[in-house]
Amino acid sequence: MTKDSKQKLSPMTVSLHWLVAVVFITLIVVGVYMEENEVFFLYPIHKSIGILLFSVILIRVIWRIKNGWTQPVSQYKKIEQIGAKTIHWMLIIGTVMMPISGMLMSGAGGHGLHIFGLELLPSNPDEWNLGKVMPLNKSLAGLGHTLHELGGKIMIFSITLHIIGALKHHFIDKDSTLHRMLGKK
Ligand code: HEM
Ligand code: HEM
Incomplete structure (x- = not known):
């Protein structure tokens, strides 16, 4: 399978990044909304999509291990490189910790685990x-709840910094970082 190069990221890296990014952000928005407003019909949908996304997240982690980090x-x-790397680590770890x-x-709370009615x-x-x-x-169950709530807040913070970083590359540095993550050379 094609690996990432400095000039071009592989279709695997690009598609996994955007699939996880879009669904993850949606789950955060839905999670906060359903919890704050007690919209109970959204709970099974949030959980089912979260469990399904977990399998994509695991494939992505395996791909990162095989491929290495993007250059x-x-x-x-130095400070920018350390900042970006730290955020990438937080994002990868967060994508694993949130579904877990x-x-x-x-x-553990006794609600069971289901994917759209399929009982796990x-x-x-x-x-x-x-x-x-x-x-x-x-x-x-309490530990899971605390980690999910705290993890959600940490991820909102990390994703915000990550997006600001991507926009800085694109509009201020005017380099190809964002273009490359869109699959272009
Ligand atoms: C609109 C939202 C987003 C934009 C514009 C964006 C943009 C980017 C860009 C341009 C890169 C390449 C950085 C480089 O080459 O050094 C990147 C990498 C990365 N992004 Fe995002 N991103 C977004 C959302 C997310 C979300 C929600 C997550 C995780 C929850 C995420 C996780 C990562 C990770 C872990 C990397 C490192 C490379 C990889 O593992 O694929 N991103 N992102
Ligand atoms: C990538 C996956 C996921 C993300 C990003 C995510 C995100 C969130 C966020 C941000 C909240 C609101 C937390 C708060 O403000 O208190 C939430 C709530 C919740 N999530 Fe997730 N979630 C994911 C996966 C899952 C999975 C797999 C399950 C269970 C199987 C789950 C069960 C719940 C429940 C039950 C709540 C409501 C908690 C309450 O009412 O206090 N989530 N989620």
Whole structure:
């Protein structure tokens, strides 16, 4: 399979980047909206898409390990290079942690895991409280919840810096960083 070069990124890198980016940002927006407004019909949709995206995220991580990181298009100041690399690491780790913490919160919380009705882990109904569920492990569910909430905030911050960086390359440095991530030479 074609690997990334300094001049051109592989179709695999470009398509995985944009697929994960668009769906991930959508899940953040939907997640915050449904949680703040208690829009319960969105929960199973958010969870199903999150679990499906997790498989794409894992393929992307394997691809990064096989291919290595993309090289900067030209020589930048050391501080800029360290900043960009740190954010790339935070983004890759965050894309893995968000679905894992979500599944931990729902699975250990007794809600089960489902992809659009396909059962991966059954829910744990509370016999004494019809329509409610019993947590399988309260502390693990709590840990998942905390990580998901905190992770969401950290990811919003990191993605914002990442987008500002991409726009700076494009409009101020006027280099090919953004063009290259769009599959162009
Ligand atoms: C509109 C939103 C976005 C824009 C404009 C954008 C733009 C870019 C650009 C231009 C690069 C190439 C940087 C380089 O060559 O050094 C890049 C790389 C990267 N982006 Fe984004 N990005 C966006 C959203 C996201 C999101 C939401 C994530 C993760 C949640 C993400 C994760 C990454 C990672 C990990 C890299 C390193 C290369 C790779 O692994 O593919 N990006 N992005
Ligand atoms: C890439 C994947 C995902 C992203 C980016 C994401 C993002 C978010 C965000 C930002 C929130 C709002 C958190 C807050 O402000 O408190 C949220 C809520 C939530 N997410 Fe996710 N999520 C993802 C995957 C999942 C998965 C796989 C599950 C479960 C299987 C899940 C279950 C939930 C639940 C149950 C809530 C609501 C929590 C509450 O009501 O307190 N998420 N998600």
